[in-house]
Amino acid sequence: MNHETNEFFSGRDDALGAELRAHLTSPDDAGFAARMRGVATAAARESAWDVLTRWAAPGLAAAALLILVVGAWLGTGAGADPEATAIQGTPADALVELAGDYAAPGGAVVLASFAE
Amino acid sequence: MTDAELAGRAARGDGEAFGQLVERHALVARRIARAALLDPHDADDAVQDATFSAWRHLDQYDGARPFAPWFLRIVVNAAADLRRRRGVRRVDQVPEAIPDPGPSPELSTDRALLRERLDVALRTLPERHRIAVVMHDAEGFGHAEIAGMLGVPEGTIRSDVFHARRALRAVLGTSEERT
Numbered sequence: 001m002n003h004e005t006n007e008f009f010s011g012r013d014d015a016l017g018a019e020l021r022a023h024l025t026s027p028d029d030a031g032f033a034a035r036m037r038g039v040a041t042a043a044a045r046e047s048a049w050d051v052l053t054r055w056a057a058p059g060l061a062a063a064a065l066l067i068l069v070v071g072a073w074l075g076t077g078a079g080a081d082p083e084a085t086a087i088q089g090t091p092a093d094a095l096v097e098l099a100g101d102y103a104a105p106g107g108a109v110v111l112a113s114f115a116e
Numbered sequence: 117m118t119d120a121e122l123a124g125r126a127a128r129g130d131g132e133a134f135g136q137l138v139e140r141h142a143l144v145a146r147r148i149a150r151a152a153l154l155d156p157h158d159a160d161d162a163v164q165d166a167t168f169s170a171w172r173h174l175d176q177y178d179g180a181r182p183f184a185p186w187f188l189r190i191v192v193n194a195a196a197d198l199r200r201r202r203g204v205r206r207v208d209q210v211p212e213a214i215p216d217p218g219p220s221p222e223l224s225t226d227r228a229l230l231r232e233r234l235d236v237a238l239r240t241l242p243e244r245h246r247i248a249v250v251m252h253d254a255e256g257f258g259h260a261e262i263a264g265m266l267g268v269p270e271g272t273i274r275s276d277v278f279h280a281r282r283a284l285r286a287v288l289g290t291s292e293e294r295t
Contacts, residue, residue, distance in 0.1 A: 013281055017253035023234050024147040024250065032146060032160065037139035039164050043171040044131025
């Protein structure tokens with residue numbers, strides 16, 4: 001085995017590792033760690049409470065819309081008895097005509113039916 | 117308190133415990149994200165994204181295993197997502213202008229030069245090679261652990277670390293005999 005092959009299976013290069021660490025380290029590292037702690041705590045709070053808050057506004061809006069739609073539907077009487085609705089919606093003169101149609105037949109008509 | 121204890125409390129909804137856990141691993145996460153993205157601001161954004169993601173998926177964390185590899189895997193994925201979202205940036209190429217604040221007064225010229233060369237060298241490496249060599253040589257993770265975090269075979273990680281070291285040493289002007 002040559003040196004490179006050995007190295008392929010060997011442990012870490014501490015000197016290179018130290019150079020890399022120094023290169024990737026910032027003077028504000030301590031502040032960053034504290035900031036990420038704050039982010040993490042906020043993330044935890046967000047998921048518990050803000051999700052509820054986020055859904056509250058659309059939920060209330062949907063409920064209000066539903067109330068309006070149902071109210072309008074009931075207001076137009078769409079849920080009532082169709083026959084009653086038909087009579088309610090009929091103009092007064094049409095009702096007079098209907099009443100005329102149901103007027104008692106004349107005596108000649110009644111007698112004719114008995115004769116048959 | 118151990119990572120497992122903190123993770124257990126976090127899983128039961130303890131946000132303070134989760135904050136403590138993230139703080140404990142934030143700097144490793146930052147270095148890995150920087151190795152992946154080569155941009156300090158993007159790296160910090162990726163760690164933040166990963167923190168939110170880790171909280172959302174905390175129920176998937178196996179408390180019997182170490183927390184760091186689980187969290188760092190999320191960091192690596194967050195970095196990849198961030199890169200996709202900001203796809204116009206190609207960090208595998210050597211940029212025209214390397215964002216470098218310049219050497220601080222206490223740094224010698226040689227030290228500053230070394231850091232600059234290391235920066236250029238890292239930018240010539242593929243992303244996975246950079247992550248692998250930083251995880252292995254700078255952070256002390258084993259090949260198998262890194263393979264698990266990156267979702268590739270262990271042999272691939274060995275190869276990545278090997279090639280990354282060779283490239284970095286060539287640029288830094290150091291010998292192969294350092295191991």
